Amino acid sequence: MKKILLFSLMVLAFVACKKKDEATDPQNPQTDAREAFVGTYDLTINCVFRASTGNETIDAMLPDSIPYTYNGEMTIEKDANDAAKVTVSSSVYNCSALVAGNHLMLESENNPDMQVDLGAITGLPILQGVTLPLSYSLVHGTADLNGNTLTWHSDATGSGSVNVLTYALTFSGSGMLDNTATKRAN
Secondary structure (H helix, E strand, O other), rough: OOHHHHHHHHHHHHHHHHHHHHOOOOOOOOOHHHHHHHHHEEEEEEEEEEOOOHHHHHHHHHOOOEEEEEEEEEEEOOOOOOEEEEEEEOOOOOOEEEEEEEEEEOOOOEEEEEEEEEEHHHHHHHHHOOOOEEEEEEEOOOOOOOOEEEEEEEEEEEEEEEEEEOOOEEEEEEEEEEEEEEEEOO
């Protein structure tokens, strides 16, 4: 029985060494799953916001929901410090993401200062040219890569204060964002 056990351990050690050699074999290189995500993307965000000021008169003028579409650029690069992560950068998103197969798990993020043109978003003439400094937080769902397209959902909450005419308004709200990012050809 001891001979069988010793023989089994020797075979196991041989197989383990062989697998380690195959993993570092330059003829059989391991692929970096992050490569599929790295590149420049055309980003489209279709979102619906709900906002309030706490002022009944102003809130009555605001629509129940505000649809908005954003088009821009997004880049994904390998994280130099973590072999399982990438960094996602755009004018809206700046976060790390963990790569798992064809999925990205984007980290939640807090953005302390973004400038939002209230007139452009709400369509209200009284708010034309009024810029709102906005602080917001994002919670992202898992991004799925299908071919050269990433899709995911994000939820946002935010707030900011601005003076409009003689009123000091504090806006707060939430948003639902559906994201589509299409990788550009090299």
